[in-house]
Every structure is written in C-alpha cells, then in structure tokens.
Amino acid sequence: GESVGLHLPTLSVQEGDNSIINCAYSNSASDYFIWYKQESGKGPQFIIDIRSNMDKRQGQRVTVLLNKTVKHLSLQIAATQPGDSAVYFCAESSFSGSARQLTFGSGTQLTVLP
Amino acid sequence: GAVVSQHPSRVICKSGTSVKIECRSLDFQATTMFWYRQFPKQSLMLMATSNEGSKATYEQGVEKDKFLINHASLTLSTLTVTSAHPEDSSFYICSARTRRGPPIYEQYFGPGTRLTVT
Numbered sequence: 001g002e003s004v005g006l007h008l009p010t011l012s013v014q015e016g017d018n019s020i021i022n023c024a025y026s027n028s029a030s031d032y033f034i035w036y037k038q039e040s041g042k043g044p045q046f047i048i049d050i051r052s053n054m055d056k057r058q059g060q061r062v063t064v065l066l067n068k069t070v071k072h073l074s075l076q077i078a079a080t081q082p083g084d085s086a087v088y089f090c091a092e093s094s095f096s097g098s099a100r101q102l103t104f105g106s107g108t109q110l111t112v113l114p
Numbered sequence: 115g116a117v118v119s120q121h122p123s124r125v126i127c128k129s130g131t132s133v134k135i136e137c138r139s140l141d142f143q144a145t146t147m148f149w150y151r152q153f154p155k156q157s158l159m160l161m162a163t164s165n166e167g168s169k170a171t172y173e174q175g176v177e178k179d180k181f182l183i184n185h186a187s188l189t190l191s192t193l194t195v196t197s198a199h200p201e202d203s204s205f206y207i208c209s210a211r212t213r214r215g216p217p218i219y220e221q222y223f224g225p226g227t228r229l230t231v232t
Contacts, residue, residue, distance in 0.1 A: 036223075043118075043207050043223040044158065089157060099171070102148075102209075102221055104157045 012111045019077040021108045023090035026071060030092035034102070035064060035075045039086045047075070047088075077110075085112045116142045118210050120224040127231055132196045135227045137208030143188035144210035148221070149181070152205040164191055198231040205229075 013019045025033070031052040036044035050057045050064045050073075057064050063076040073090050090105040117140040127133045137147060146165050150158040162178075164170035164185035172178045180202075182194040191210075195202055207226045 041205075041226070041228070043120075043226045045223070099146075099163060101160065101163070103160075106157050 009106070010109045010111070012113055013080050014113050015080060015082060017080055019075075019080045019084070019110060021075045021077075021088050021090075021110065023073040023075075023105050024071060025073060025090070025092050025105075027092060027094050027103070028068075028071065030094040030103075032093035033064070033066060033073050034091045034093065035062075035073075036089045036091060036104075037084075037086045038089060038107075044089060080110075080112050082112050082114070085110055116140075116210070116212060116220070116222045118144075118208065118222045118224040120206075120208055120227050122227060123225060124228045125230070127198055127229070129199055129231055130197055132194055133198060133229060134192055134194045135206055135208075135229075137191045137193070137210070137224055139189045139210040139212075139222070142210075142212045144191075144212060145188070146211045147185055147191040148209040148211070149183060149191075149193050150207045150209065152207060152226075154205075158207060161193075195229065198229070200231045203229055203231045 034049040035047040037047050038044045048059045048062050048064050050066050055066050061078045065074045087107045087109050089107045091102045093102050119138045121136045125133055148163050149161045151161050152158050160173050161176045162170045162172045162183050164183050166185050166188050170183040180196055185191040205226050205228055208224045209221050211221045
C-alpha cells in the first residue's frame with residue numbers, strides 16, 4: 001500500500017550545525033506535504049508545509065525541499081539549537097475516497113549535542 | 115493560531131472500565147476531527163475521522179464498538195475507550211481541521227492524552 005517513510009530513524013548534530021532530515025513518500029497523488037515537530041509527551045507541532053507545485057519553501061531557520069521525480073522530501077534546519085531536539089515527522093496529504101487524509105512517516109529523532 | 119485542547123492530559127484506569135477523552139477546538143470551528151493513537155517511539159496512526167453531526171469513519175482494524183467517537187458540535191469531539199485493557203494503553207491525539215480554501219486544509223493537533231490501563 002501507499003506509505004510515507006524516513007531514511008534515518010535517529011540523527012545527532014552538533015549545536016550550531018545544520019540538520020537535514022529526509023523523507024520518502026510513495027503516493028504520487030499526494031499534493032501537500034507537512035513537517036511536524038513532536039516533543040516528548042506532546043502533540044505534533046506544525047513546522048512548515050509545501051504544495052506539490054513547489055520545490056522549495058523557506059521559513060524561519062527551516063527549509064523544505066520537495067523532489068517529486070524521486071518522491072523525496074527533506075527538512076533543513078539551520079544553526080540547530082538544543083530546543084530543536086525532538087522527533088520530526090513528515091506527512092503527506094491526499095484524498096482517500098472523498099475525504100482528505102494525512103499520512104505520517106515513521107519519524108526521525110533529532111538530538112542536538114552541546 | 116488555531117488551538118486544540120484535550121482533556122484529560124493523563125488518565126489511569128483499571129482494566130474493564132471506560133474512559134472518555136475530550137477534544138475541543140478553542141478558537142475555530144472544526145469541520146472535521148481526527149483521532150490518532152501513538153505507541154512509544156512510533157508514528158501517529160489514524161484511528162477515525164469524524165464530521166460534526168455524522169457517524170465517524172473508522173480505519174481498518176479499529177474496533178468501532180470499543181472506541182466510541184461522538185462529534186456533537188463543531189468544537190467538540192469525544193473518544194470513549196470502552197472496557198479498556200492494558201493493550202489500549204497509548205498516547206491518544208486528536209486533530210481538528212479548518213477550511214482555508216481548496217485544495218489545502220489546515221489540520222491542528224491537540225497536546226495528547228496519555229492513557230494507562232492497569
């Protein structure tokens with residue numbers, strides 16, 4: 001079936017370095033993608049989104065890249081800070097029947113080292 | 115921004131009892147609400163989707179008689195775990211969707227409810 005997956009389950013980076021978190025998706029009908037940050041014991045927090053008609057979108061310290069040719073999504077975090085330590089999920093949005101649904105990837109644990 | 119609340123944040127119940135979790139959209143009307151379950155170190159798995167005033171649509175493998183969902187208004191949905199067992203212990207997260215013009219629909223998440231069944 002369709003799925004959204006991640007290449008790396010864990011990622012450790014030095015404080016101040018840039019982080020890149022990757023995600024592969026398989027549903028070519030997905031037209032909207034979102035990155036969420038989830039801290040321990042909390043719900044997912046929206047970080048940034050991108051529509052399928054775009055290949056790059058920038059936010060504050062974050063950039064999302066979308067490569068539809070290889071069905072790949074990445075989240076880049078500039079100057080990673082200790083507060084960025086969390087699990088990051090990509091999610092794809094597509095229609096299932098007549099309803100729009102969000103499918104989550106497996107998540108990447110980002111640890112920022114001092 | 116849009117805020118979604120859940121109550122309680124944590125609940126411990128005995129095996130065989132039922133527990134109700136509330137999800138509220140505080141500053142917007144949610145056309146659709148979603149319930150997710152998350153086991154430790156795993157992703158969010160959609161359990162069911164509910165639209166205000168209509169029956170919930172459950173994902174394959176989710177028992178509708180065990181996980182009762184009521185979506186009575188545009189700002190409130192409840193999930194009742196009936197006859198809870200230890201394997202129902204999990205982190206339950208609700209989400210509410212608002213319309214921001216086609217084709218994009220923003221979806222906001224609650225803080226989650228940690229259920230422990232003893």
